[in-house]
Amino acid sequence: MTFILESGYAFWNPLIWIIVFIVVMLIVYFFRRRGQKGYKKDTDQAQIFLCGEEVPEAEQRHIRVGNIYWGFFETLKEYYNVILRPHTGIINDYILWFVAATAISAIILFIAGLGK
Amino acid sequence: MSLTAFKRALWVYHLNTGSCNGCDIEILAVLTPRYDAERFGIKLVGSPRHADVLLVTGPVVRQMVSRVKRIYEQTPDPKLVMVVGNCGIEGGVFYESYSLAGPIDQIIPVDVYVPGCPPRPEAIIHGVVTAWVKLENLVKQEAA
Numbered sequence: 001m002t003f004i005l006e007s008g009y010a011f012w013n014p015l016i017w018i019i020v021f022i023v024v025m026l027i028v029y030f031f032r033r034r035g036q037k038g039y040k041k042d043t044d045q046a047q048i049f050l051c052g053e054e055v056p057e058a059e060q061r062h063i064r065v066g067n068i069y070w071g072f073f074e075t076l077k078e079y080y081n082v083i084l085r086p087h088t089g090i091i092n093d094y095i096l097w098f099v100a101a102t103a104i105s106a107i108i109l110f111i112a113g114l115g116k
Numbered sequence: 117m118s119l120t121a122f123k124r125a126l127w128v129y130h131l132n133t134g135s136c137n138g139c140d141i142e143i144l145a146v147l148t149p150r151y152d153a154e155r156f157g158i159k160l161v162g163s164p165r166h167a168d169v170l171l172v173t174g175p176v177v178r179q180m181v182s183r184v185k186r187i188y189e190q191t192p193d194p195k196l197v198m199v200v201g202n203c204g205i206e207g208g209v210f211y212e213s214y215s216l217a218g219p220i221d222q223i224i225p226v227d228v229y230v231p232g233c234p235p236r237p238e239a240i241i242h243g244v245v246t247a248w249v250k251l252e253n254l255v256k257q258e259a260a
Binding site: 039040043044045047049051052053054 | 131163164165180182183184186187189190191192193
């Protein structure tokens with residue numbers, strides 16, 4: 001049994017992938033063995049170096065993902081302030097907007113139809 | 117003197133705890149082509165996590181105490197502390213100043229003292245080599 005799956009253009013063999021995985025793990029193990037052994041886990045030696053400052057919690061020292069949009073929010077602040085006002089989160093308001101928009105569209109279509 | 121147990125370059129982290137910069141300038145002089153300490157495998161590094169020796173200058177002002185302790189704790193073992201300059205050893209010209217918490221050996225254990233105001237580059241290199249020999253013995257003790 002060769003375990004070879006042929007597609008007509010290429011082939012896929014799990015045994016080759018297992019061998020590749022083992023070789024990669026051996027390389028990783030080799031480099032890991034050559035690493036610094038002096039470190040003591042669960043001490044300050046494993047902490048981040050911030051010029052001697054106290055290391056804050058992960059939530060405090062990472063930039064939140066929302067911060068990448070800061071420039072957009074700041075530039076379009078006026079626009080967002082207007083747009084956010086109708087977004088109340090109440091379903092009745094959204095239905096009212098839907099009905100109003102549908103009614104306005106229907107009126108526009110009706111008027112446009114009269115001309116033909 | 118044979119250095120066999122410690123099989124790599126000696127990496128030194130320089131920590132200024134409130135120095136007037138006189139000693140720091142002499143440490144820089146050690147790295148210039150005239151003295152060129154790097155040819156002996158002595159190298160300044162930017163993080164105590166890579167260092168074998170903490171080279172401390174300055175008399176340790178109060179704000180630096182927690183930082184000095186933290187940096188000492190963050191240095192991997194085996195490590196040595198070397199004090200360069202009179203200020204770190206006994207306060208120097210800042211002796212008994214209200215803002216001092218030092219000298220350094222009252223805050224972290226010190227292995228090598230290099231006195232002077234500031235010490236000459238030759239004295240600093242001699243101090244580093246002394247630290248290297250101590251580190252060699254530490255490594256041998258750990259291996260035994």
